[in-house]
Amino acid sequence: MKWTKPFLAISIRSKIIILCIISSLVPLVLIASFTFIYLSKAIEHKFSDTTTNLLSSINWNIQTFVNDVEGISKLMLSSRDVQSFLTYNKDNSKEIYRLQTVTRDFAINMTNNKSYIRYLYVGSPQRELIVTNQWDALTNDNIYGAVTHSQWYSQVDDIQGRGIWLNSDEFHILKTPDLLLYGKRLNNLDTLEPIGLMIISIDRRVFDDMFRDINKPANGNLLILEQGRVIYYNAQTGTQNPLNEQDLKAISALPDKGTQIQTIDGEQYVITFDTNASTKWKVVSMIPYNSINSEIAFIRNLTIGLTLVAFLLAAGGAFLISDRITKQLTLLTSVAWKAARREEIEGIHFKEKDEIGRIGNQFIRIFRNNSELTDKLMEAKLKEKEAELIALQSHINPHFLYNTLNSVYMMAEKIGAKNISKMVMSLSNIFKLSLNNGEYITTVGNEIEQVKNYLEIQNIRYYGKFDVEIDLEPGIEKVSMLKLLIQPLVENAIYHGIELKEDKGSIFIRGRMNESELLFEVEDDGVGFDPTIARPRGYALKNIQERIQLHYGQEYGIYVDSSPGVGTKVKLVIGIMK
Structure with a gap:
């Protein structure tokens, strides 16, 4: 709309001031108007009720x-x-x-x-x-x-x-x-x-005594008329008969009971009257309308004064609020410009007494966090490039070692060194399965094959100190899983269980699968330990746990159960990859 364009073109501070003044002025005017009308009516009713009660008492x-x-x-x-x-x-x-x-x-x-x-x-x-x-x-x-x-x-x-x-x-x-x-x-x-x-x-004193304890109307007259004649008046007028003949006839002609506004001797009066049923005397209260109007005028002036004071307070509050808001907004604008140019934001702090201050400080924190993340990202990219270069330089080393191990195996076979040839072949297989063409995902079959090669080497080293039993659910071999999860558990079983045992030991490896999980158990009958005294330690277990939870989720991991002199069972639970 055309009339809104000038308003939209002014500054936010001016808009806030104008809106605050308007939003406070309109309710104040409405409240003041209704208050004045209500109090005016209340004063009139108060006079009427007070006078009516007075006449009833009289x-x-x-x-x-x-x-x-x-x-x-x-x-x-x-x-x-x-x-x-x-x-x-x-x-x-x-x-x-x-x-x-x-x-x-x-x-x-x-x-x-x-x-x-x-x-x-x-x-x-x-x-x-x-x-x-x-x-x-x-x-x-x-x-x-x-x-x-x-x-x-x-x-x-x-x-x-x-x-x-x-x-x-x-x-x-x-x-x-x-x-x-x-x-x-x-x-x-x-x-x-x-x-x-x-x-x-x-005697006249009967009325003086009668009305002595009654609160007479302020600045007014109290009359008692009998057959058109004044038989009592409250003597505030200082004359025997406060009414002229014409006014006396007009009042005498009034109904038995009620309230009217009439002009008496050129002045307006609020006349309230009541008639005694036995004597037919008419009791009349005459209150100058100015007495009521003066209270109404006082209420009007008081209402206007309070409205002006409230308006001035609202206007002052609008100036203070707008100054505070726009000051914070100006500072926030400056911070936003600096952030856009990626300049350092130092020495700027918002007062967190309102939402703008909290937003400003949060904006600064987010900007600094983003700057740090950006720096770390750049650093990570540099390291990634360096790692790619190192991997490229060392790519020849695994193939060289693999080929060398095959050559050693052939030489051991020629001279009939069966144990050496077995160890070299198993080591070669382990090396080949560990490489896995650079992938971190393998199959259950490859993982178990790597474990078998590892166990064969260790059994030669320990001169057949342990037996191995592997029990896998049919069809589980082709299921994908993270590589190098079971072999470290078998290694722990040998070093911390079987090696410390005096006689020969056994290692049991089991693999099962349900709808959503793979469950592996590595159990030994070695020396074991007391879980209430010692906890399983070592980098391998920690590394496996972190890898599982990072890849599969926090609900998966490894669980250790051990008894001294009985052995240790480690359960490994992971999800099924799709």
């Missing part, structure tokens, strides 16, 4: 508080003294005073145990009682009459004895406005007819 606290207030109302309703105080209609001031005192004590006990109660009011058409935790003037002498003529009372009356949380903006029992009111109609325990009214006013 909702649970509100429900606990509501259950507590309802429990107080049930205690007031179930009190016979309170029932009697509200319904007693006789003109007995002493009894009325007693009932009022008992009711007041009971109410005081309720309010003292619950610090968040501003006041507790019970009233009926006959009489009424209010107990306050905070000293404040009443707004009306006939509280019951004022309450029963309000729309607020009609809501209490409509639900027939169940409690209701009410907005106190319509009227005030005390001059200080109430935060929250809990109202409930009191019914007769026996007839279930309405007998009066109970009102519990809640």
Whole structure:
């Protein structure tokens, strides 16, 4: 491709640097992108989950508080003294005073145990009682009459004895406005007819105490809305009502539960909200979107910074690696040029910390070994030429000796020296078979014939000191084998076995053949030796063993078995030549 030509034309060092940078930059960019997206989503989910858990905790606290207030109302309703105080209609001031005192004590006990109660009011058409935790003037002498003529009372009356949380903006029992009111109609325990009214006013401190141990959202607002009115806020805005009317209506119109992003007073907020099932109060968390975005921006900047650092480290590593690789390659190129010109490679050594260094040193070793082998080959060729010259010069000597021995044999026959003629003839035959026309391969028949000639000479020398028995498998004579393998074994049998024996001895020579092997045995009944003390020695046996293994393989060779006073048996195993 055309666009690859400029890349292929640059140096290896530049290619390595470019490839390293690209191979590191692409994964880094992908990893950084996915990491940023993942962490951004994780931060958003963390804020959402944290806020949702916060609102659930607040909702649970509100429900606990509501259950507590309802429990107080049930205690007031179930009190016979309170029932009697509200319904007693006789003109007995002493009894009325007693009932009022008992009711007041009971109410005081309720309010003292619950610090968040501003006041507790019970009233009926006959009489009424209010107990306050905070000293404040009443707004009306006939509280019951004022309450029963309000729309607020009609809501209490409509639900027939169940409690209701009410907005106190319509009227005030005390001059200080109430935060929250809990109202409930009191019914007769026996007839279930309405007998009066109970009102519990809640102080703001209930929410301060409720949220004291809850981790509020950082840089955010926490609101509680009741019927479109803010009944609690976390005071971080520094105003009584942190929302304008339009924003308050928008938040009040939100569903019962969820998370949305809205613009409040020109700033984006993440709004998470939940509604209490009993009171219908809406708990709202407002976190500026910049708070979340600042963490995301920090993650983004951190990711970019780490990516740049990793890229710079990768680029630096690419430069170092390319320098190291190309330095070794340059040195290897220089060695290759010297090897091509057959120059001496001295003083060059590669650092074997990487593959190139190991290859370079191996190349130098191979080059030096090849140089040595070349020198030895040249030397061997010179010696071969010298050996050919010597063989040519001495070629006449064997024929001269052979002809001379024949002449001696003829002279011995003429004068009737039978032993001399036998020895000369046997020696002549040995000499002829040893020459074998210059070949190192002979037949089993020729090898045995040479052994017979040798034994005949030795028997004359030793005056018939031993007998010889040769047993060959029929047809084995024509099988090829290396020459001069059996004769040295027979010679050892004579010199190391029979010669040392006092009386006459015997030598047995056997030859067998199977599908893949030739097996020869040379056995004598000479003096023998102990294999555990002495080992068979001599150049002849070593030479035979090396020749056999060199030509036939390591699985073939000679095996010696001997016993003192019994004799020695040598087995010779070779392969069959094809």
